[in-house]
Amino acid sequence: MSTTNTPSQPLLAVLWMMGALASFTSMAVAARELTQEISVFQVTFMRTVICVALLSPYAWKLGRVGLKTTRLKVHLGRNIIHFGGQLGWIFGVSILPLAAVFSLEFSAPIWTAILAAIFLKERLTRIRIISVLLGFAGILVILRPGSELLQPASFAVIGAAVCFAFTYVFTRGLASTEGAFKIIFYMNLIQLPMGLIPSVMLWVTPSQDLLPFVAILGIGGITSHYCIARAMAHADATIVSPLDFLRLPLVAVLGFWLYHEPWNPFVLIGGAITFSGNLLNIWNEHRESKPKAEI
Structure with missing residues (x-):
C-alpha cells in the first residue's frame, strides 16, 4: 500500500x-x-x-555497521530457497513459451497464502480460500490433460513459484529488523558462491553477442523490484497490482514476435483465472485495512 504521508499519484504509479x-x-x-x-x-x-x-558501492557506503545482521541463518535459508526458485524459473524460460512461464508464475501469491497460514499462523479466511482455489483452477486450465505444457519444465516453474512464496514468507519475518537493501544485498552475496561452484564445472564462455543480455538480466533483477517499490509508494496495491497482469499479454506478443510462439488461449485464460485469485485477495486485504466507520 502507499505510504500514509505520500498522497496517491496514480499516474506516477502507472509509469513506475x-x-x-x-x-x-x-x-x-x-x-x-x-x-x-x-x-x-x-x-x-x-x-x-x-x-x-551494482549494489556494492552503496554497501561500501553503509559499511560493516550498516550491514550488520543478527539473522544470518534466516538470510541463508531464504536465499537457498530463492536460488532454487531462480533455477526453476530460468529452466522454464529456456523451454516453455514465455506466456506459459508467466501464467504459472502468477501462482506464487497463492502458495504464499498457504505457507503464511502454516508458518506465520495467518488465518485462511473464506476469501483467501476462494483465491487459492482460483489459483489452482488456473493451473489446471493451463496444464489440462493432453496439453503440450504437461511436462517437467512446467512443474519446474510451479516449483519456482513455491520457492518464491517461501521467499516472501521469509521476507515478511526479516522485514521487522532488516531493511530492503540489506535483504537484497545479502540475497545476492549468499547466492554468489552457490552459483559459482556449478558454473565453474559447466563453464562455457559466452559469445560477445550475448554480453548485452547478461547486463540486461542483472540490471533487470534490480530495477524490477525497485520500480514495483516506487509504484507502491505512489498508489495503493489495488491500483498497482492489476497492472502486473499486463506482463502476460506483453510477453505473449514478444514470444510470438521473437520466437514464433503460437498464441495459446488456455494459457491466457488460465493465467487470468490465477491472477483473479490474487486480485481478490488484495481487494479483501485492502477492504479490511480500511478504518471502520464510527457509529
Whole structure:
C-alpha cells in the first residue's frame, strides 16, 4: 500500500509499473537467449555478479555497521530457497513459451497464502480460500490433460513459484529488523558462491553477442523490484497490482514476435483465472485495512 504521508499519484504509479513490466519481460528474453549457449547455473551466477557489482558501492557506503545482521541463518535459508526458485524459473524460460512461464508464475501469491497460514499462523479466511482455489483452477486450465505444457519444465516453474512464496514468507519475518537493501544485498552475496561452484564445472564462455543480455538480466533483477517499490509508494496495491497482469499479454506478443510462439488461449485464460485469485485477495486485504466507520 502507499505510504500514509505520500498522497496517491496514480499516474506516477502507472509509469513506475511500466518500468517493472519492461524489466520483467526483458529479463525473460535475456534468460531465453543466454540459455541457448550456457547452463542455467551460469546464467544465475552471471546475473548475481552484475547485481553484486551494482549494489556494492552503496554497501561500501553503509559499511560493516550498516550491514550488520543478527539473522544470518534466516538470510541463508531464504536465499537457498530463492536460488532454487531462480533455477526453476530460468529452466522454464529456456523451454516453455514465455506466456506459459508467466501464467504459472502468477501462482506464487497463492502458495504464499498457504505457507503464511502454516508458518506465520495467518488465518485462511473464506476469501483467501476462494483465491487459492482460483489459483489452482488456473493451473489446471493451463496444464489440462493432453496439453503440450504437461511436462517437467512446467512443474519446474510451479516449483519456482513455491520457492518464491517461501521467499516472501521469509521476507515478511526479516522485514521487522532488516531493511530492503540489506535483504537484497545479502540475497545476492549468499547466492554468489552457490552459483559459482556449478558454473565453474559447466563453464562455457559466452559469445560477445550475448554480453548485452547478461547486463540486461542483472540490471533487470534490480530495477524490477525497485520500480514495483516506487509504484507502491505512489498508489495503493489495488491500483498497482492489476497492472502486473499486463506482463502476460506483453510477453505473449514478444514470444510470438521473437520466437514464433503460437498464441495459446488456455494459457491466457488460465493465467487470468490465477491472477483473479490474487486480485481478490488484495481487494479483501485492502477492504479490511480500511478504518471502520464510527457509529
